[in-house]
Amino acid sequence: MTLVFFMLAALLQAPQAPVPTEQPKGLMPNLGRPTKPEDVVPLLDFDKYFLGKWTLQADAPDSVLGAGGEVSGTITYKKLDEGFYEALTEAKGESGPFTIRETIAYHKEQKVAFRHVDDSRGYSYTQTAEVGGNIGGDYRLFFKSAPFTYHGKTIRLNHTVYLAAPLTFRIDVELAEGAAEFKHMSPWRYRRAP
Amino acid sequence: MKVGSTVVGFVGVFVLGSASVALARQTPTFTKDVAPILYKNCSQCHRPDEVAPMSLMTYEEVRPWARSIKSKVLKKEMPPWGIGESSLKFSNDRQMSEKEIFTLVSWVDAGAPKGNDADLPASPAYPGGWKFNREPDVVIKMPVEFTIQPRSEYPMLDFYVPVPWTDGMKLIQMSEARPSNKAVVHHITVSLVTFPPGTEVIDGQPFTTDASGKKVPLDRRAARITEQRLPTELQIPREPGEKPDRLGSVGGFTTLLAYVAGRGFDDHPDGVGTPVLPGQYINFNMHYTPTGRVETDRSEVGFWFAREPLKKFHFRTPINERQHVNGKIVRGPVPDAADVEAGRVSQGATAATISAFSGLPPIPPYESNFTVTSELAITQDITINGFYPHMHVRGKSAEYKIVYPDGKEQLLFDVPRYRFDWQERYVLAEPLKIPKGSLLKYKGVFDNSANNPLNPNPDKEVYWSEQSWDEMSLGWIEYTLDKQKLPARTERREQ
Numbered sequence: 303m304t305l306v307f308f309m310l311a312a313l314l315q316a317p318q319a320p321v322p323t324e325q326p327k328g329l330m331p332n333l334g335r336p337t338k339p340e341d342v343v344p345l346l347d348f349d350k351y352f353l354g355k356w357t358l359q360a361d362a363p364d365s366v367l368g369a370g371g372e373v374s375g376t377i378t379y380k381k382l383d384e385g386f387y388e389a390l391t392e393a394k395g396e397s398g399p400f401t402i403r404e405t406i407a408y409h410k411e412q413k414v415a416f417r418h419v420d421d422s423r424g425y426s427y428t429q430t431a432e433v434g435g436n437i438g439g440d441y442r443l444f445f446k447s448a449p450f451t452y453h454g455k456t457i458r459l460n461h462t463v464y465l466a467a468p469l470t471f472r473i474d475v476e477l478a479e480g481a482a483e484f485k486h487m488s489p490w491r492y493r494r495a496p
Numbered sequence: 497m498k499v500g501s502t503v504v505g506f507v508g509v510f511v512l513g514s515a516s517v518a519l520a521r522q523t524p525t526f527t528k529d530v531a532p533i534l535y536k537n538c539s540q541c542h543r544p545d546e547v548a549p550m551s552l553m554t555y556e557e558v559r560p561w562a563r564s565i566k567s568k569v570l571k572k573e574m575p576p577w578g579i580g581e582s583s584l585k586f587s588n589d590r591q592m593s594e595k596e597i598f599t600l601v602s603w604v605d606a607g608a609p610k611g612n613d614a615d616l617p618a619s620p621a622y623p624g625g626w627k628f629n630r631e632p633d634v635v636i637k638m639p640v641e642f643t644i645q646p647r648s649e650y651p652m653l654d655f656y657v658p659v660p661w662t663d664g665m666k667l668i669q670m671s672e673a674r675p676s677n678k679a680v681v682h683h684i685t686v687s688l689v690t691f692p693p694g695t696e697v698i699d700g701q702p703f704t705t706d707a708s709g710k711k712v713p714l715d716r717r718a719a720r721i722t723e724q725r726l727p728t729e730l731q732i733p734r735e736p737g738e739k740p741d742r743l744g745s746v747g748g749f750t751t752l753l754a755y756v757a758g759r760g761f762d763d764h765p766d767g768v769g770t771p772v773l774p775g776q777y778i779n780f781n782m783h784y785t786p787t788g789r790v791e792t793d794r795s796e797v798g799f800w801f802a803r804e805p806l807k808k809f810h811f812r813t814p815i816n817e818r819q820h821v822n823g824k825i826v827r828g829p830v831p832d833a834a835d836v837e838a839g840r841v842s843q844g845a846t847a848a849t850i851s852a853f854s855g856l857p858p859i860p861p862y863e864s865n866f867t868v869t870s871e872l873a874i875t876q877d878i879t880i881n882g883f884y885p886h887m888h889v890r891g892k893s894a895e896y897k898i899v900y901p902d903g904k905e906q907l908l909f910d911v912p913r914y915r916f917d918w919q920e921r922y923v924l925a926e927p928l929k930i931p932k933g934s935l936l937k938y939k940g941v942f943d944n945s946a947n948n949p950l951n952p953n954p955d956k957e958v959y960w961s962e963q964s965w966d967e968m969s970l971g972w973i974e975y976t977l978d979k980q981k982l983p984a985r986t987e988r989r990e991q
Contacts, residue, residue: 325862325946325954325955326946326954326955327953327954327955328951328952328953328954328955328956329952329953330952330953330956332955332956332957334957335959336959336961336963336966337648337649337963337965337966338648338649339647339648339649339650339651340648341648341649342648343647343648343788361563361564361567361568362564363550363560363561363564364559364560364562364563365560370560370561370563370564371563371564372563372567396563413788432788432789433788434646434786434787434788434789435786435788436647436648436649436785436786436787436788436965437648437649437965438649438785438952438953438963438964438965439952439953439965440785440952440964440965441788442787442788444788444789465952466949466950466952467946467948467949467950467951467952467954468946468952468954469946469947469949470949470950474549485550486549486550488549488564493949
């Protein structure tokens, strides 16, 4: 027993070999040659890209949805089942902390996604998205919402998700009030949490 | 010394304090203090239908963004300006002064008040939405609306439009290219071509007639850029037997402008421009990047004719005659024995991986400081009017240097944080004379690591092409030839 104790203690105190950390990888296959117009864009691998925790930052304008200013926090994507996910945003803005809960459905072969979003600031909406990309690995999800009502006003929200890099993505937000044109609402920037 | 510093510090605090008190007494307002700053520094991009995503022309447009504006100007993220260290001054430097930043921050901190409408200055005029203060003399649209399908990539596409005037040569002094769909346009290069006699252009594509009388697409290589049709007195002066060299070749002045994010309006000094003749064609060279859904675009270009007599052609060329990667020569004149002996010839490139496009070896996976140094021998006296470095999403930093004939090396400027999404054209406040015998150097550094927030595939080798996920390393210069003294023969327009 004593011997085992000392062996364990010695093992714990011995210099540890560095654990090899895997370098982040993109979503494109390595073709070993430059791309061609006839190359086929791989379908977006939602699991590989999104699952896990990301930090977020935004610098939002004031709008019908509330005061703008700096927003920071995290979002965590979890898999519920094949093609189904949930995401939880825990963030803090000028008006205090808030959460956003999303249930997401992604049909890989059909290149479409849907999500229902509940925002603790008092509104929810449902969105559908075309999912596309190019052979450079520049994927985008073009979410458009059904109209919803907030403080008596009819709102529509567009979110375009740009998958820029393995460790970063960005969501451009556009808002339309009533029949007015969509207005830019500044991007939300995400970075893979360490 | 210590006493002196204390006195200076005390006086400084007193002066700043007095200024703060004075400014605090007069809270800045949008109409009186903020609008002039935004009009001067921001309106060129932050106006309807421009490259910036929101307009900042009215109080109602600006007020929701007040906190964001404070944050961006304090961090100096806005207005965007890439130059770091420099021995030159630039006419399009739109950095805000400390006083302007202080005014904006004070205004936001005071609750962003509007002020009196009577104080509001006239907003800058952008007739027709164009950047210059009058509408172009001619606007030319692509001959067709092009549909960009959700596919992997598009090659560069060419569309041709005949020069629409018939009343002689015009000198283009300013030009602006505008995509109708910014989401898909990576670049527009607008240039001039002359087709062989008998060419017919249908829906923007050139056709010729073969021996059997059948219409067939014209080999694009026949769409030559040529000065043959320029009047003799406008041709580039050369000594007997002198051949066109890199700096004085006709190709250097037939490109009218290039549009990428952050650039797309070219203006030149009085009397400097590009001669365009009836019978020539405007070539829209389009690079579309698919977004994954069906998109359409019909870009256009506006031309402003010179109102001054033609004095010089506006030339441009990239610095890319002789290139080194991480210190080893990879392209240019055949390396000499000294290069081989010193190990300056790259061993990392193979026939399979060297891009025919640039002759450069690929950037290895996860390489964060891949450095391409390029040189251009200055074979005749020139005057530089502007610069524009061009790289893609792995672009990290850029630097221009000159080595004068006496061996003295000088940093012209560097761009410490190159931005693919905002590629500036740096226009000199004072033209820069470069004597024959000088050497221009351009350094582009590339980051293919995962830390690069725009790098989609750090685990892949990066090749060289015009696709934005591949790379380019081009340090362009815009210049005139000192020996070119052209007669005044452009049409004078009604003032």
